[in-house]
Amino acid sequence: xxxxxxxxxxxxxxxxxxxxxxxxxxxxxxxxxxxxxxxxxxxxxxxxxxxxxxxxxxxxxxxxxxxxxxxxxxxxxxxxxxxxxxxxxxxxxxxxxxxxxxxxxxxxxxxxxxxxxxxxxxxxxxxxxxxxxxxxxxxxxxxxxxxxxxxxxxxxxxxxxxxxxxxxxxxxxxxxxxxxxxxxxxxxxxxxxxxxxxxxxxxxxxxxxxxxxxxxxxxxxxxxxxxxxxxxxxxxxxxxxxxxxxxxxxxxxxxxxxxxxxxxxxxxxxxxxxxxxxxxxxxxxxxxxxxxxxxxxxxxxxxxxxxxxxxxxxxxxxxxxxxxxxxxxxxxxxxxxxxxxxxxxxxxxxxxxxxxxxxxxxxxxxxxxxxxxxxxxxxxxxxxxxxxxxxxxxxxxxxxxxxxxxxxxxxxxxxxxxxxxxxxxxxxxxxxxxxxxxxxxxxxxxxxxxxxxxxxxxxxxxxxxxx
Amino acid sequence: xxxxxxxxxxxxxxxxxxxxxxxxxxxxxxxxxxxxxxxxxxxxxxxxxxxxxxxxxxxxxxxxx
Numbered sequence: 320x321x322x323x324x325x326x327x328x329x330x331x332x333x334x335x336x337x338x339x340x341x342x343x344x345x346x347x348x349x350x351x352x353x354x355x356x357x358x359x360x361x362x363x364x365x366x367x368x369x370x371x372x373x374x375x376x377x378x379x380x381x382x383x384x385x386x387x388x389x390x391x392x393x394x395x396x397x398x399x400x401x402x403x404x405x406x407x408x409x410x411x412x413x414x415x416x417x418x419x420x421x422x423x424x425x426x427x428x429x430x431x432x433x434x435x436x437x438x439x440x441x442x443x444x445x446x447x448x449x450x451x452x453x454x455x456x457x458x459x460x461x462x463x464x465x466x467x468x469x470x471x472x473x474x475x476x477x478x479x480x481x482x483x484x485x486x487x488x489x490x491x492x493x494x495x496x497x498x499x500x501x502x503x504x505x506x507x508x509x510x511x512x513x514x515x516x517x518x519x520x521x522x523x524x525x526x527x528x529x530x531x532x533x534x535x536x537x538x539x540x541x542x543x544x545x546x547x548x549x550x551x552x553x554x555x556x557x558x559x560x561x562x563x564x565x566x567x568x569x570x571x572x573x574x575x576x577x578x579x580x581x582x583x584x585x586x587x588x589x590x591x592x593x594x595x596x597x598x599x600x601x602x603x604x605x606x607x608x609x610x611x612x613x614x615x616x617x618x619x620x621x622x623x624x625x626x627x628x629x630x631x632x633x634x635x636x637x638x639x640x641x642x643x644x645x646x647x648x649x650x651x652x653x654x655x656x657x658x659x660x661x662x663x664x665x666x667x668x669x670x671x672x673x674x675x676x677x678x679x680x681x682x683x684x685x686x687x688x689x690x691x692x693x694x695x696x697x698x699x700x701x702x703x704x705x706x707x708x709x710x711x712x713x714x715x716x717x718x719x720x721x722x723x724x725x726x727x728x729x730x731x732x733x734x735x736x737x738x739x740x741x742x743x744x745x746x747x748x749x750x751x752x753x754x755x756x757x758x759x760x761x762x763x764x765x766x767x768x769x770x771x772x773x774x775x776x777x778x779x780x781x782x783x784x785x786x
Numbered sequence: 787x788x789x790x791x792x793x794x795x796x797x798x799x800x801x802x803x804x805x806x807x808x809x810x811x812x813x814x815x816x817x818x819x820x821x822x823x824x825x826x827x828x829x830x831x832x833x834x835x836x837x838x839x840x841x842x843x844x845x846x847x848x849x850x851x
Contacts (some may be wrong), residue, residue: 527799652805665820
């Protein structure tokens with residue numbers, strides 16, 4: 320068997336279905352790679368080899384008997400350690416939950432099991448999906464495979480880094496203010512924040528109830544569509560879950576963009592955020608040109624200023640997160656890392672009226688976004704205006720999470736996908752973000768697939784990890 | 787040793803919120819967190835129409851369905 324480290328989900332699934340790739344050998348090869356390399360990247364908090372090899376053997380037996388369940392059958396994956404898997408710890412990368420063992424699978428995790436996936440382990444995250452990168456937690460922070468002195472972004476840090484490192488082809492993350500798309504951007508992989516309510520949040524440690532989303536991260540668009548297909552669907556026990564049909568996300572992937580209306584939200588990265596890396600801005604403009612060259616109808620659209628979305632979202636996030644963490648912050652403040660504690664204390668002094676003012680404003684901002692999207696199919700904008708920075712560049716690190724175009728679509732709940740868009744002069748990944756109408760993930764994937772095919776960026780891997 | 791006035795003020799504010807286990811280091815974080823949140827709060831509009839509902843609304847039937 321050749322090295323399967325960078326096999327995509329779809330590619331591996333075809334090989335497994337054709338009985339040319341053994342799920343057992345695939346999982347063993349990835350465990351060997353993780354064993355050899357993860358000490359440099361800290362992607363994993365816990366490995367689950369016994370469970371994985373049993374799942375892989377079961378998958379192999381079923382597939383050899385002609386019972387292929389679908390594209391995830393026999394495919395290795397890992398989960399951000401805020402997602403419950405029965406019998407395994409869910410630590411949220413925090414001392415606070417170090418002894419917390421999940422009693423049942425989160426529905427998203429259960430869907431991965433039912434689809435025949437092979438869980439390799441649980442992944443590093445920013446503490447409680449908000450506090451990081453931090454060196455004062457029970458586990459070290461994940462590092463960026465493109466340059467291990469750089470942050471991988473977060474909070475789905477281990478997931479994005481592990482994909483870029485070739486440790487697995489699929490993972491799930493969460494996104495409350497960009498925690499799927501930011502690390503996807505910094506690690507050069509593909510991350511989808513689906514529509515709010517599309518994927519169950521039950522069994523996932525909450526950060527902010529009305530902003531939390533669960534979504535897939537992969538190394539390319541097709542894999543991402545296949546993975547969303549597995550985890551999307553109604554959960555009657557998640558009060559925000561949408562009871563709507565789940566379309567075939569891969570059906571229209573290769574239809575191209577001819578005739579589709581693409582709106583450029585240029586003011587987010589060219590006006591609202593100052594002094595973005597010129598190469599990042601150029602990468603977005605190149606993407607726009609590529610889509611135009613392939614027949615997309617391009618226009619420019621305007622939403623309210625980015626700072627409005629950030630202010631609204633951050634007030635809501637702080638208030639809802641404090642309601643989750645208040646008791647721990649009162650009883651065990653010393654058990655948080657410094658970054659997490661500071662972020663979570665932000666909600667302590669908020670007044671009820673402030674929270675409600677933000678939620679009332681949210682309605683206005685959503686209506687403005689809906690109006691801006693009225694005449695387009697998909698929007699294109701930045702994910703981040705900067706590539707990843709070094710851990711020891713404290714000034715940039717303090718500012719970089721504020722220089723993202725992420726919160727608007729947590730506030731509106733629209734689907735938003737970050738995909739690779741080239742590299743900085745220092746060899747760090749750049750990105751572009753596609754945004755759709757609520758529940759129109761399939762159209763987002765279609766446009767992103769056209770861009771990915773034209774650009775070829777998804778085929779690149781970190782030079783030190785290419786084999 | 788007694789707190790300096792600023793630390794004493796922060797400690798008082800934290801205690802009023804039930805956060806009476808914050809260390810001096812934590813109080814510094816608390817201060818920065820409040821300052822960051824103030825910047826966001828200043829951006830919230832003050833002229834929303836009185837009848838404008840929040841984005842997230844209570845639905846009476848939801849729990850019964």
